[in-house]
Amino acid sequence: xxxxxxxSPNKVILLREEDAPDKIKESERMLQETVGKVLTIESRPxxxxxxxxxxxxxxxxxxxxxxxxxxxxxxxSGGRKPQALGAxxxxxxxxxxxxxxxxxxxxxxxxxxLPILNFGISRTKRIILExxxxxxxxxxxxxxxxxISRGMTYNHIRELREMGLIDENSLNITSAGELAxx
Numbered sequence: 275x276x277x278x279x280x281x282s283p284n285k286v287i288l289l290r291e292e293d294a295p296d297k298i299k300e301s302e303r304m305l306q307e308t309v310g311k312v313l314t315i316e317s318r319p320x321x322x323x324x325x326x327x328x329x330x331x332x333x334x335x336x337x338x339x340x341x342x343x344x345x346x347x348x349x350x351s352g353g354r355k356p357q358a359l360g361a362x363x364x365x366x367x368x369x370x371x372x373x374x375x376x377x378x379x380x381x382x383x384x385x386x387x388l389p390i391l392n393f394g395i396s397r398t399k400r401i402i403l404e405x406x407x408x409x410x411x412x413x414x415x416x417x418x419x420x421x422i423s424r425g426m427t428y429n430h431i432r433e434l435r436e437m438g439l440i441d442e443n444s445l446n447i448t449s450a451g452e453l454a455x456x
Contacts, residue, residue, distance in 0.1 A: 276383045277349045277376065278309060285314040285344065287335055289328070289361060290353060292319040320357070326452045328360020333367045333456045340371040350388070351378040366391050367456040393454040395439070398422065402430050403439060403447055403455045411445040 278286065286305075290298055294317075306315050318335060321327040332348070339346055348365050350358040365372045375388040395403070401420055410416055417427040434440040439451035447455075 275305075275308075276378050276385060277347065278313070280385055281347050281374075283313060283345075283347065285316070285339070287339070288315065288317045288352075289320050289331060289335070289357065290317055291322040291357075320360070322354060323356045325356050325360040325363065326449055326456075328357055329363035329367060329453050330456050332361045332364025336364065336368040336371050340368070346372045347374045347376065348372060349376050349378060351376075351380075362388070363453045364456065366393060367453065395434075395437070395454055399430050399434055399439075400455060402427070402434065403451050406440065406445055407447045407452065407455060413445075 277283075286309075288302060288305075290302075294302075302315075302317060309315070318331065320331040336346055336348075348361060350361045350365075352358075353361075362375065365375050369390045369392045372390055375390055377386045377388060378384070379386065398420060402416060405416055405419060410419070413424055413427050413431070417424045420427065422430075431440060431445070434451070435442055437450075439448055439454055440446065441448055
């Protein structure tokens with residue numbers, strides 16, 4: 275409710291687990307009854323603990339609303355911690371489409387604006403991650419597909435490993451790498 279009164283949206287999308295507990299369903303019902311006549315309220319299912327899936331779902335919703343010209347303010351306060359983190363990472367994946375990311379304190383309902391960050395990877399590094407994600411694990415093939423030397427490919431892989439986006443011992447993408455390419 276704090277976000278609704280502060281930002282006056284015309285649409286609220288609630289991201290929650292598929293089989294939400296009765297307490298959450300009751301909160302949604304109360305929200306629908308109090309403000310549902312003046313703004314659109316939707317619930318979208320997502321995972322409870324899979325941060326990558328939650329981030330992907332969040333990024334998809336952001337893209338959808340952005341395509342309709344929506345001003346996007348994301349409140350990461352509700353739900354479980356993995357859901358809040360997933361929503362935050364989804365915002366980072368679409369940082370150019372998000373106007374604000376906020377957290378509302380439970381005690382005094384203060385709105386804290388969070389920075390809108392990004393994953394800070396170049397286009398080339400992103401392509402390498404995407405190729406590895408699709409199963410490519412040969413550096414020669416990677417360098418050919420991307421159009422850079424093997425030496426440069428190895429440098430990018432080393433940097434991606436240092437960033438925690440590629441596994442230290444194999445040419446596999448990590449969960450953090452999956453988040454970076456959403």
